[in-house]
Amino acid sequence: MSTLNDLEKIYINDLRNIYPKQEIKSIFKLLILDLFKIDSIFFLLIKYDIVSLSKEKKIIDYLNRLQKYEPVQYILGYTIFLDLKIKLNKKVLIPRKETEELVIWCKSFLNKENKIIDLGTGSGCIAISLAKYNKVIALDKCNNSLKTAKLNAKNNNLNNLLKFEHTNGNKVFNKTFYAKFDLIVANIISSELSKLAQDIAKYLGNNCYLVLSGILKSQENSIINKFKNFNLLLVRKHYVENWVTILMIKKDRIH
């Protein structure tokens, strides 16, 4: 028979080679809040109470999964992205902290009612965050991602504000259409970006923005140069460890 405090100590000991102590405590708390459906204050109140055997079994089962390097977000089946609860499964990427910053960054230069493309939407975290005040089309070549993104939009009551489209991966849209967008945001790998550069540029209006994320530092110059060929100029870069987020602006040539 154990208390939450005893179980937390087991977590700290058994996960010490994988995570720092503070992170283990945060992970433990996240799992407990979810399992007991309680908030942080209640967590402190029950920390020294005996846990039922069925709950203890679950807590140890979570520990076994963490020891196999399974991220806590996949164990929970969701993550909190800014103020949104985003459901996840192993077929969609766990949104990164930098992606939250990217959304805040985008909001800083967007006007209400701007038209936006989220290329490679995955869980839909970027598209759904930007959809409150803007018109967003979320695209992905993976049907499973689109299914998850649609579910997340519905769960956050924003599904009426978003459009989702499946693409074949070789073009931005499967069918060409003539709309221009105020912002295109893409958190996809460099090789895909290079392939789509010309098509991406085609859908951006003059003085409109492109935000590229998930780019390795070693690939940033080739990506910037690739987009330069299509009238996109570098505005800003933001580094997090080995990764860079790039903001570019479209400047149509005046003939």
Ligand SMILES: C[S@@+](CC[C@H](N)C(=O)[O-])C[C@H]1O[C@@H](n2cnc3c(N)ncnc32)[C@H](O)[C@@H]1O
């Ligand atoms: C790294 S995940 C990013 C997910 C989400 N936007 C985020 O920031 O957490 C990349 C997503 O882009 C999709 N993708 C990759 N290449 C693509 C392409 N050429 N066209 C459309 N979607 C693509 C993948 O299926 C995947 O869902």
